[in-house]
Amino acid sequence: NAGVTQTPKFRVLKTGQSMTLLCAQDMNHEYMYWYRQDPGMGLRLIHYSVGEGTTAKGEVPDGYNVSRLKKQNFLLGLESAAPSQTSVYFCASRGIRGNQPQHFGDGTRLSIL
Amino acid sequence: DAKTTQPNSMESNEEEPVHLPCNHSTISGTDYIHWYRQLPSQGPEYVIHGLTSNVNNRMASLAIAEDRKSSTLILHRATLRDAAVYYCILSISSGSARQLTFGSGTQLTVLP
Numbered sequence: 001n002a003g004v005t006q007t008p009k010f011r012v013l014k015t016g017q018s019m020t021l022l023c024a025q026d027m028n029h030e031y032m033y034w035y036r037q038d039p040g041m042g043l044r045l046i047h048y049s050v051g052e053g054t055t056a057k058g059e060v061p062d063g064y065n066v067s068r069l070k071k072q073n074f075l076l077g078l079e080s081a082a083p084s085q086t087s088v089y090f091c092a093s094r095g096i097r098g099n100q101p102q103h104f105g106d107g108t109r110l111s112i113l
Numbered sequence: 114d115a116k117t118t119q120p121n122s123m124e125s126n127e128e129e130p131v132h133l134p135c136n137h138s139t140i141s142g143t144d145y146i147h148w149y150r151q152l153p154s155q156g157p158e159y160v161i162h163g164l165t166s167n168v169n170n171r172m173a174s175l176a177i178a179e180d181r182k183s184s185t186l187i188l189h190r191a192t193l194r195d196a197a198v199y200y201c202i203l204s205i206s207s208g209s210a211r212q213l214t215f216g217s218g219t220q221l222t223v224l225p
Contacts, residue, residue: 004156033212042200042215043157058212090156099145099164099204102213104156 002026006105013081013112019107021076023091029103030096032074033058034066036087037107049074059080068100081112117201122220125191133186133219135201140181145204147213148175148186150197157200157215161184196223 007022023032035043035058043049045058049068061083065077074093078085088109092102125131130219137146147162161168162182168175174187188195198218205212219221 028119035215042214042217045212048212059214073180092156099162101147101149101159101162102157104158106156107154 004091004093004103004105006089006108008108009106010109011111013110014079015081015083015112017081018077018079019081019110020093021079021089021110023074023076023093023094023105025072025074025103027076027090027093027095027103028071029093030071031094031102032068033092033102034064034074034076034086034094035090036060037090038087046076046089086110086112116214117200117203117216117220119199119216121217122222124222124224125188126224127193128190131188131191131195131221131223132223133188133199133201133221135185136183137203138182140203141205146175146177146181146184147202147204149202149213149215150174150195150198151200151218152194152197160199162204179202191221191223193223193225196221 004025031049034046037043041083044060047066049055052071055066067075088107090107094100094102146197150155151157163175165188176185200218202213
């Protein structure tokens with residue numbers, strides 16, 4: 001049972017480059033989330049989705065775009081990477097019923113030079 | 114936003130119980146209390162959650178104060194594998210998709 005899988009695990013980019021982080025979940029969850037975690041800090045919500053074809057902004061959305069074309073996938077895009085976006089990115093998903101917990105991937109470590 | 118307050122760090126001896134406190138004085142009546150933990154180089158892992166009554170599962174127990182302004186996560190017998198950052202989070206009822214707002218958590222060190 002894979003759960004939440006993030007691709008890639010590591011990446012180094014140059015300032016101005018673009019890239020897409022992929023999150024895939026196999027639990028048929030409606031809700032999906034993208035967070036970033038900077039050293040010594042808790043996670044901050046970037047964007048989230050309440051279902052296929054819908055997305056919404058979280059606490060720190062600037063510089064990022066997302067898409068949810070398929071229920072199982074949630075993509076996070078950086079159009080023009082900046083050093084301030086160096087961070088560890090986590091994806092999570094959860095079911096729609098009640099107060100179910102979020103299930104997290106193992107993260108993508110992204111460095112922008 | 115409803116916020117939580119936790120000690121920055123705590124230590125425990127292996128095989129002894131650990132009580133991790135959390136204050137959430139601005140909690141609303143329908144906000145759930147969630148606990149997650151994060152081991153080094155991993156994503157957060159769900160531990161337990163509750164609303165009003167104390168809760169038990171295979172990982173831990175959650176004791177919630179009668180006025181709900183504080184809670185305590187109890188690890189009954191700490192192991193070295195329990196060393197992690199523990200986050201106490203309020204799952205706010207008014208937020209779409211019940212967003213979780215992470216604070217900086219409590220770094221638990223387990224001593225052999």
